[in-house]
Amino acid sequence: MMRRLLLLLGVLWLLAAPALAGGPRLEEVLAGLKAKAQATGTIRSRFVQEKRLAMLARPLVSEGLFFFRRPDALRWEYTAPVRSYLVMHAGRSRRYSELSGQTVSAEAGADPLAAMMAAQLLAWATFDLARLEGQYAMALESADPVVLRLDPKGAANGFIDHLRVAFTPDASSVAAIELFEPGGDLTRLTFHDTVLNGELPPDLF
Amino acid sequence: MDIGALIARGVLRASARPRLLLALTLAAALAAFAALGGVRLAEDVRGLLPDDGSGLAEDFRLLGLSPLSRLALVEVRAAPGATPEELAAAAGRLAGALDPAFFSEILALPSPAALAGLMTLLLDHLPDLADDSDLAAIRATLAPGEVARRLARDLALLASPEGWWQKELIRQDPLDWRRLAAAKLAGLRPAQSVRPAGPGLLAPDGQSLLILALSPVPMTDSARSAELLAGFEASTAALPPGFTAGLVCGHRYTAANAAAVKSDLAVVLTASSLALVLIFLVFLRLRQALLVALVPLAVLPPAALLSHWLMGGLSGITLGFGAVLMGIGVDYALHVALALEAGDEPAPLAVGRVSRPVLAGAATSLAAFGALAFSSLPVVRQLALFSIIGLILALILALFVLPALLPAGTAGGRPRRPAGRPAGLPAPRRGLALVLLLAVLACGLWWGRQVRFDADLRALGSRPADVLADEARVRERFGRLRDQALVFASAPDLEAALALNETAWRRLRGQAPGTSLTSLAPVLPSAATQAANRARFEALLDAGAKDALGRELADSGRALGFAPGAFRPFEDRLGAAAPAPLTPADLRRSGLGPLLDLMLVETPGRVHLLTLAPDDPDVARLFPAEPGAGQGLRLLSQARFTADLTRAMRADFIRFLAIALAANLVLLRLFLPGWRAVALVMLPLAAGLAGLFGFLGLTGRALNLFGILALPLILGIGVDYGVFIYWACCGRLERAAHKAVLVAGLTTLAGFGSLLLARHPALHAIGLTVTVGVAAALAASLCILPALLGRRP
Incomplete structure (x- = not known):
């Protein structure tokens, strides 16, 4: 009787094992993302940013444009409701806000805030795996489409509880980023009209 | 005979x-x-100074009290193409490798996180610190329509990536009074174009970082100086490939x-x-x-x-x-x-x-x-x-x-x-x-x-070209850290010394405008001055004015989409009882300890506060050399x-x-x-x-x-x-x-x-x-x- 029971359990395990191991592992997904990211020379995309903050009575919705050229040129531009942008190129930064009407340019290292913002935006929006793996612990929430959960390592990013990054169905680019803050505030960035490896005007940066 | x-x-x-x-x-x-x-054998240079009551020996004694006389500057240079972050990390490795026998203390400046805490502290004490020009600036933020304008700017800020960092500050300070506090902190920077990074100060070009260290080795000890230099060279092995470091200190001479x-x-x-x-x-x-x-x-x-x-x-x-x-x-x-x-x-x-x-x-x-x-x-x-x-x-x-x-x-x-x-x-x-x-x-x-x-x-001494070149390089990138004139405000107790320090600050600000100064006076006035400042602040923002401001914040905020109570921290601070006057201990807890170590010196029965100023004739004229003429203020200037x-x-x-x-x-x-x-x-x-x-x-x-x-x-x-x-x-x-x-x-x-x-x-x-x-x-x-x-x- 006992022998039969053991045999049955063995058969069941053999049948179940492929199902248990059927989904791709995180490493495989990341390797795939990395390969696709490396094949990306430029990104042009529109985005909608929705901020749900406790200090706001209603969501704060902004629209904008995102441009990236490998290795380190970034333009993060809000077009509505208030135009502003942040440009980072070869270590130099340029910030503009319609409200102040001022453009602030800085040499490399002179505007640490801009550098930090640009570094984070670049890492998230281009899914710079080398950088992100150092800062976040990653977990696979969904394989198709790929959705990753990123939890900050240590207290380096005090304003982030965790991130959720969703990719397009073909996993070629980031479709949405949700940034959860410790107090419950949420920022959601949704990218659309994304063009990969297209020509970018040189004066963008 | x-x-x-x-x-x-x-x-x-x-x-x-x-x-x-x-x-x-x-x-x-x-x-x-x-x-x-x-x-x-005595190697003390004091023997070369007159002891005829001319004050030179006293100047030298005061200079010896200043930790600046023990300051060693370590310049870390980035490898080609390295980012400021990589440079800061490399400097951190070098700072960790420096032998405490030669570099007993690294004067770490407040990190960005510590600076945020410091900003909160200064905002808490803004009524104690606000001088007449600050009060005028605050009054301007209360003008009709200005509150709404500032809240609109806050909203735009919240929408931007900066909003992640600034959200809490906006809640605490929707009218942007923190600029006034930041201006006071700027007075503590040895050069306005540098900023804290890693274990030191980052040069404007991001390619050079300065570590400020105190050395216990007497400047006149030639044998130990040679050991210090050898120890420093050994420490540079901790730098990643391509990064280099130089040392600027009296020991090299x-x-x-x-x-x-x-x-x-x-x-x-x-x-x-x-x-x-x-x-x-x-x-x-x-x-x-x-x-x-x-x-x-x-x-x-x-x-x-x-x-x-x-x-x-x-x-x-x-x-x-x-x-x-x-x-x-x-x-x-x-x-x-x-x-x-x-x-x-x-x-x-x-x-x-x-x-x-x-x-x-x-x-x-x-x-x-x-x-x-x-x-x-x-x-x-x-x-x-x-x-x-x-x-x-x-x-x-x-x-x-x-x-x-x-x-x-x-x-x-x-x-x-x-x-x-x-x-x-x-x-x-x-x-x-x-x-x-x-x-x-x-x-x-x-x-x-x-x-x-x-x-x-x-x-009178040997001045090798490479030492002079390193000094010039550091001076060009980080300002005159070592060649500044020092104004000593000395008094029997802290309160009196702080009052004197304010006098020196006001004199320098008023009569030598535009000079680059480093002083604790803007962030640490005497208790008496803090009380007077707070009284003027309370007069400007009395109970009626605070109520009116609260209403305007609520109305303008609502119109812009802010939630009720969005600025509660700001209103709570305005309504709170006055905190105890700001003390050196408060600043020390907020990350300014190393700066206090440099600029506040206590000796038995005396407290000395230092102000760094350019060593030029305009500054020298403000502090007459005659004994007593400085009324507790004494200028130590290499030129004088x-x-x-x-x-x-x-x-x-x-x-x-x-x-x-x-x-x-x-x-x-x-x-x-x-x-x-x-x-x-x-x-x-x-x-x-x-x-x-x-x-x-x-x-x-x-x-x-x-x-x-x-x-x-x-x-x-x-x-x-x-x-x-x-x-x-x-x-x-x-x-x-x-x-x-x-x-x-x-x-x-x-x-x-x-x-x-x-x-x-x-x-x-x-x-x-x-x-x-x-x-x-x-x-x-x-x-x-x-x-x-x-x-x-």
Whole structure:
């Protein structure tokens, strides 16, 4: 009787094992993302940013444009409701806000805030795996489409509880980023009209 | 009784036991030498500062209190293409690898996270810190419509990526008063374009990072300085490939000076020894040479030991420079040895005859060194005592010990030549000699007027090009961290010192606007000022104004989409009871500890607060140098320090010349038959000084401290030569006197001339001063003076 029971359990395990191991592992997904990211020379995309903050009575919705050229040129531009942008190129930064009407340019290292913002935006929006793996612990929430959960390592990013990054169905680019803050505030960035490896005007940066 | 007869009698007695005399002399010298082994030489530069109440010593004492005097700057340079973040990480690795034995404290500046906490603290205390201009700025934010405008800006900020960082600050400070607090923090930056990063300050180009460290190694300790530099080099191995680091601190100068002196000594001693051996071989017999050379060697240890006992310490400068000055001691032995060599009379008589000019020369030299005893510089007084003791001992050895060991007649009974010039020297014409003399004196007077005094103590040391280049590089990127003037606000307690510090700040801000200042005053006023500030703030924002502001925030906020209570932290702060006044402990807890360590110094019974300001005349004018005029405020400025020291040196120089010349005139008149003779004897000295000052003026060189210290040597030697030539020409000495003057002059020139080969500025300066002065005096003694004396009976 006992022998039969053991045999049955063995058969069941053999049948179940492929199902248990059927989904791709995180490493495989990341390797795939990395390969696709490396094949990306430029990104042009529109985005909608929705901020749900406790200090706001209603969501704060902004629209904008995102441009990236490998290795380190970034333009993060809000077009509505208030135009502003942040440009980072070869270590130099340029910030503009319609409200102040001022453009602030800085040499490399002179505007640490801009550098930090640009570094984070670049890492998230281009899914710079080398950088992100150092800062976040990653977990696979969904394989198709790929959705990753990123939890900050240590207290380096005090304003982030965790991130959720969703990719397009073909996993070629980031479709949405949700940034959860410790107090419950949420920022959601949704990218659309994304063009990969297209020509970018040189004066963008 | 005649002094010569007395000396002769002494020589007779001493000659009875020559071996015992030699043994005693050597035993005394060796015993003193052994005892000196336990003496720790003072390397403290304070001995070079006047202690006459002029305030320079007090300035130096205050400077020693400042941690800035122990500051070492480590510049980390990025590898090509490295980002500022990578540079900060590399600097962090180096900071971690620095040996605490050499770099005891890294003055880490507040991190961005700490700065946020500091900003909150300053916002809490803004009512305590806000001065009139701040209140005006706050009033402007309350103007109609301005609240709504600022909230709209906050909303835009929240929408931007910056919003993640700024959200909490916006809740606490929707009207952006934090700009006022940030402006106060900016006053703590040594340079406005740098920013904290990693373990230090990042340069504007992001390619260079400065670590500020305190070193426990005294700046004057050459051995430990060399160890510190070696330790630093070893630490740089912790840097990633491509990154480099340089060190800017006083220890590099100390080590460079020690290395320069060490290599100079090898060169100089070799050159001077060869020259001396050559001179002695040409002019002296072996026995003579050995015994004459023995005199300064035997004199040095006991003179140093006696000076140490009498002065309660011995400076390295005194020993080193005094040993050089003691070279004059060999001249007495030379005169005696050559007088004995003439050998047509017994040793006591020969020595008795030569003793009179020897004593006259020694008396004038002693007077010259005695004049130095009136100096306001302690090390110069110590040097005077050391030289006087040494000269007296050299005189005793020359007059009593040497004759016992060097019998008369070593020249083989050659007949005495008649008085006058020795054979072999060119026969100068009196008229030509007079023209030459007048020309030298005229040149000295004409160009000598242009001679400057250089009291910059830094110029006395070696300043290698690579050290200067590193300093310039750090200055260019990070501002003048090391060359700033310091304003000391000193008072018996913290409150009074803080009040004084505010006074200094206001004075600098008000009367020297635009100057770059680093001060705690904006973030740490006195408790009284904080109370007054808060009272004015409360008057501006009374209960009614606060209510009105709360309503406007709510209304404008609602219209823009802010939730009710979005700015509760701001309103809570406005309504909260006044916190206790801001204290150094509060700032320390918020990450400003290292800056407080630099700028707030406590000593028993006194609290000192420092303000860094540019070292320029505008700033100097605001803080008069007269004691008491600063009312507890004292400016320490390298420029003023050098100017004050120059004044003290000039005063010392004039005092020295006046006393030495007056004493020489009196002494010479005692030894010589009339004032005309005195004037003639002084001619070589006049030619020596004229030659020296003419040369300095003509070549645009300045007279530094060591040059002044060398003057007694020129004075003493110049008069000695005059005395001997005068005695010889007047028939009271034989031709040996000329030879003695020639050999003495050549040995002096060999010794000091070899210093011209030195790289070290101080050694070179001494060599140049004495060589030029003595060469002119020697030439005047041997060529001009005999011609002028030629017609004397």
